[in-house]
Amino acid sequence: xxxxxITIGDEILIGQIVDTNSAWMGQQLNKIGxxxxxxxxxxxxxxxxxxxxxxxxxxxxxxxxxxxxxPTNDDITKNTLTEYFGTKLVFNEDLYKxxxxxxxxxxxxxxxxxxxxxxxxxSCYPIRNPNGTAPGMWFNEGGVQYISMPGVPYEMKAxxxxxxxxxxxxxxxxxxxxHRTVLTQGIPESYxxxxxxxWEGSLPSFIKLAYLPSAGTVRxxxxxxxxxxxxxxxxxNEQIALLxxxxxxxxxxxxxxxxxxxxxxxxxxxxKTLSTAESCTGGYIAHQITSVxxxxxxFMGAVVSYDNTVKHGSLDVSEKDLLEFGAVSEQVVRQMxxxxxxxxxxxxxIATSGIAGPDGGTEEKPVGTVWxxxxxxxxxxxxxxxxxxxxxxxxxxxxxxxxxxLRKALS
Amino acid sequence: xxxxxITIGDEILIGQIVDTNSAWMGQQLNKIGxxxxxxxxxxxxxxxxxxxxxxxxxxxxxxxxxxxxxPTNDDITKNTLTEYFGTKLVFNEDLYKxxxxxxxxxxxxxxxxxxxxxxxxxSCYPIRNPNGTAPGMWFNEGGVQYISMPGVPYEMKAxxxxxxxxxxxxxxxxxxxxHRTVLTQGIPESYxxxxxxxWEGSLPSFIKLAYLPSAGTVRxxxxxxxxxxxxxxxxxNEQIALLxxxxxxxxxxxxxxxxxxxxxxxxxxxxKTLSTAESCTGGYIAHQITSVxxxxxxFMGAVVSYDNTVKHGSLDVSEKDLLEFGAVSEQVVRQMxxxxxxxxxxxxxIATSGIAGPDGGTEEKPVGTVWxxxxxxxxxxxxxxxxxxxxxxxxxxxxxxxxxxLRKALS
Numbered sequence: 132x133x134x135x136x137i138t139i140g141d142e143i144l145i146g147q148i149v150d151t152n153s154a155w156m157g158q159q160l161n162k163i164g165x166x167x168x169x170x171x172x173x174x175x176x177x178x179x180x181x182x183x184x185x186x187x188x189x190x191x192x193x194x195x196x197x198x199x200x201x202p203t204n205d206d207i208t209k210n211t212l213t214e215y216f217g218t219k220l221v222f223n224e225d226l227y228k229x230x231x232x233x234x235x236x237x238x239x240x241x242x243x244x245x246x247x248x249x250x251x252x253x254s255c256y257p258i259r260n261p262n263g264t265a266p267g268m269w270f271n272e273g274g275v276q277y278i279s280m281p282g283v284p285y286e287m288k289a290x291x292x293x294x295x296x297x298x299x300x301x302x303x304x305x306x307x308x309x310h311r312t313v314l315t316q317g318i319p320e321s322y323x324x325x326x327x328x329x330w331e332g333s334l335p336s337f338i339k340l341a342y343l344p345s346a347g348t349v350r351x352x353x354x355x356x357x358x359x360x361x362x363x364x365x366x367x368n369e370q371i372a373l374l375x376x377x378x379x380x381x382x383x384x385x386x387x388x389x390x391x392x393x394x395x396x397x398x399x400x401x402x403k404t405l406s407t408a409e410s411c412t413g414g415y416i417a418h419q420i421t422s423v424x425x426x427x428x429x430f431m432g433a434v435v436s437y438d439n440t441v442k443h444g445s446l447d448v449s450e451k452d453l454l455e456f457g458a459v460s461e462q463v464v465r466q467m468x469x470x471x472x473x474x475x476x477x478x479x480x481i482a483t484s485g486i487a488g489p490d491g492g493t494e495e496k497p498v499g500t501v502w503x504x505x506x507x508x509x510x511x512x513x514x515x516x517x518x519x520x521x522x523x524x525x526x527x528x529x530x531x532x533x534x535x536x537l538r539k540a541l542s
Numbered sequence: 543x544x545x546x547x548i549t550i551g552d553e554i555l556i557g558q559i560v561d562t563n564s565a566w567m568g569q570q571l572n573k574i575g576x577x578x579x580x581x582x583x584x585x586x587x588x589x590x591x592x593x594x595x596x597x598x599x600x601x602x603x604x605x606x607x608x609x610x611x612x613p614t615n616d617d618i619t620k621n622t623l624t625e626y627f628g629t630k631l632v633f634n635e636d637l638y639k640x641x642x643x644x645x646x647x648x649x650x651x652x653x654x655x656x657x658x659x660x661x662x663x664x665s666c667y668p669i670r671n672p673n674g675t676a677p678g679m680w681f682n683e684g685g686v687q688y689i690s691m692p693g694v695p696y697e698m699k700a701x702x703x704x705x706x707x708x709x710x711x712x713x714x715x716x717x718x719x720x721h722r723t724v725l726t727q728g729i730p731e732s733y734x735x736x737x738x739x740x741w742e743g744s745l746p747s748f749i750k751l752a753y754l755p756s757a758g759t760v761r762x763x764x765x766x767x768x769x770x771x772x773x774x775x776x777x778x779n780e781q782i783a784l785l786x787x788x789x790x791x792x793x794x795x796x797x798x799x800x801x802x803x804x805x806x807x808x809x810x811x812x813x814k815t816l817s818t819a820e821s822c823t824g825g826y827i828a829h830q831i832t833s834v835x836x837x838x839x840x841f842m843g844a845v846v847s848y849d850n851t852v853k854h855g856s857l858d859v860s861e862k863d864l865l866e867f868g869a870v871s872e873q874v875v876r877q878m879x880x881x882x883x884x885x886x887x888x889x890x891x892i893a894t895s896g897i898a899g900p901d902g903g904t905e906e907k908p909v910g911t912v913w914x915x916x917x918x919x920x921x922x923x924x925x926x927x928x929x930x931x932x933x934x935x936x937x938x939x940x941x942x943x944x945x946x947x948l949r950k951a952l953s
Binding site (some may be wrong): 141142143144145146147148149150151153154155156157158159161166167168169170171172173174175179186201202203204205206237239242243244245262264283285308310312319320321322324325331339340341342343344345350352354407409412413414415416417418420421422424425426427430431432433434435436437438440441444445474475476487488489490491519521522523524526 | 552553560570582583584615616617655696723733736742750751753755761763818820823824827833841842846849856887
């Protein structure tokens with residue numbers, strides 16, 4: 132069952148916003164066996180919308196359209212679809228009541244612009260929007276389903292989750308598409324590919340393999356497609372069992388587990404606690420850990436010791452060592468880890484200190500120099516890294532490596 | 543001068559990764575007057591690549607293609623382009639030397655798979671990749687420029703910044719496209735639109751207005767297009783001057799300033815320092831602040847007091863108040879702000895405490911209840927918010943509101 136996604140909005144084309152909606156929709160649709168053939172991002176222009184709608188792939192059965200449904204003049208999707216499908220706008224009393232309720236809740240009167248949002252094309256099925264004033268619209272034209280939704284992510288997601296996905300599951304007989312991802316670390320992509328060449332060559336034809344490299348990791352994605360879910364799962368399990376002895380130690384997770392989830396799960400199962408002392412990562416590791424629901428069970432807290440006075444004052448790092456070895460040193464990062472471990476009374480602690488850039492590098496310690504320490508109940512593991520020049524990338528790579536060092540210490 | 547972007551990779555279509563490359567390219571191209579007409583994300587399939595290349599808009603002069611250039615079997619872009627343009631692969635000695643150097647640096651031998659990456663289509667101009675083994679390729683076919691680059695963001699960005707953008711600037715006469723963004727907070731989109739109706743109606747025809755709502759803010763984007771940069775800048779300045787008296791207090795920044803940059807700039811200019819004490823935001827505010835280069839000049843550090851023992855032990859919050867009022871209360875958040883302000887000896891401090899969800903809510907304090915405090919040199923400002931049910935959104939909204947409260951306190 133094939134779908135296409137069309138996202139409408141100049142803000143995407145000029146790069147003012149990143150289109151995260153499409154990835155989310157792709158994930159949700161894949162889970163129910165709907166395959167996204169193509170994603171097109173186009174401008175807020177009638178001609179462009181007409182062109183996109185009239186050049187769909189012949190196998191496409193679903194078209195998901197986001198954006199351009201707001202109350203302001205630059206939002207033209209509703210009028211354009213009304214014209215494209217040769218219908219007219221009609222006022223919908225139920226939708227108007229929903230809008231009234233939203234305005235009541237914030238103690239304001241419904242404006243005329245918002246009143247117009249209760250007008251929908253006569254030929255569509257209007258979809259209530261629990262989180263906003265712009266309703267969704269479902270058109271069935273020539274056997275193709277066109278679903279138009281607002282571009283605001285949490286409005287689109289609610290409409291998809293509450294209405295669109297359940298309706299597709301109920302009314303369409305879709306095949307199974309199952310993805311498994313094996314997360315690896317420490318082996319460059321080309322070496323991995325050579326190691327796995329034979330295994331890859333013997334994969335059954337309904338399983339497709341992809342290598343997805345990103346900062347420090349390579350994800351192997353196995354995608355199986357077919358009509359029998361059990362057959363697909365069994366085949367995937369078999370292939371992953373064959374893979375493990377080939378690259379065992381480099382594997383740090385499966386599916387789309389994030390490292391912070393993998394580590395969190397390990398801490399929870401072992402009944403252990405964690406704290407962090409962060410300099411160059413500036414709270415990013417604590418943020419990643421606490422973005423996992425339920426992390427309060429094992430995460431006690433963090434000290435972001437950006438300034439050296441805080442390293443000394445809040446983490447008991449020796450002033451002498453700060454002076455002698457500098458903040459970016461094994462001595463200091465070790466004391467930071469021990470300091471926060473003791474202060475917050477945790478079993479494990481992560482500490483980071485480095486030069487994130489773009490400034491602050493020296494000949495001896497160039498931008499990208501990072502020390503990481505992991506305090507365990509028995510000892511402290513330290514490691515030095517040399518990353519690149521990008522501040523954002525240095526922060527992210529440091530977090531990734533620190534969480535991976537913790538994972539290894541926990542296993 | 544019109545461009546299209548084609549991103550190749552099943553991982554985008556199944557939502558395994560978010561395509562951030564296109565937004566970045568859109569921004570960079572816009573700055574030099576190249577307008578992105580459309581972004582297409584397509585699968586790793588020869589047929590699909592052929593189809594995308596053969597259905598470009600007639601006005602398109604540049605085609606930016608990313609992805610599918612890796613060393614593994616699922617990477618088919620190079621071979622497909624070679625076939626599409628009717629040329630053949632030739633081995634390039636210079637590119638091979640670049641690859642050798644990269645492998646030397648990590649102390650490994652060049653694999654055969656990587657050796658093949660030094661083969662490029664004969665009819666293209668190969669572009670060296672300073673950050674990876676896959677070279678870029680520039681084809682000039684029938685007056686259209688096709689630029690193929692790796693999908694790994696920092697490889698693509700280096701090729702664009704070092705080679706592609708300078709070449710376009712040097713060789714093409716592009717118009718000016720200038721965007722100005724006015725950041726507003728506190729007025730819903732539809733009210734804003736009614737307030738600005740008259741002003742919007744009188745905008746000159748070469749200036750386009752867009753409303754971009756997102757969590758808690760509405761950005762107004764003015765886009766001017768023309769051949770004389772000074773004329774465009776003058777006209778934009780005039781329009782923004784007319785806008786200010788209409789919605790003055792709601793404006794918190796211009797351009798694409800982020801709040802953490804706005805606040806950082808204010809702190810730097812006033813010579814003041816900042817610390818944070820974070821519970822529900824879990825270090826996210828510290829991360830945002832420290833993502834700004836140079837933030838070490840005004841940001842001393844943070845305490846992420848996730849557990850109540852840390853609120854008491856590291857921030858001196860009264861145990862009695864924690865018990866009596868609970869962690870999510872005005873009393874506690876006020877003490878957190880004062881505690882970190884004193885401990886880290888800063889002029890200002892931000893504190894947050896709330897129920898991010900999805901669990902942990904009660905009837906009295908449902909998920910989304912958040913208290914924020916800002917300690918200033920003279921007093922403490924506190925405010926209660928009621929956000930929604932999404933953990934991610936609650937963390938982000940809290941950070942946004944906290945930084946905006948600080949901005950108001952600083953101005």
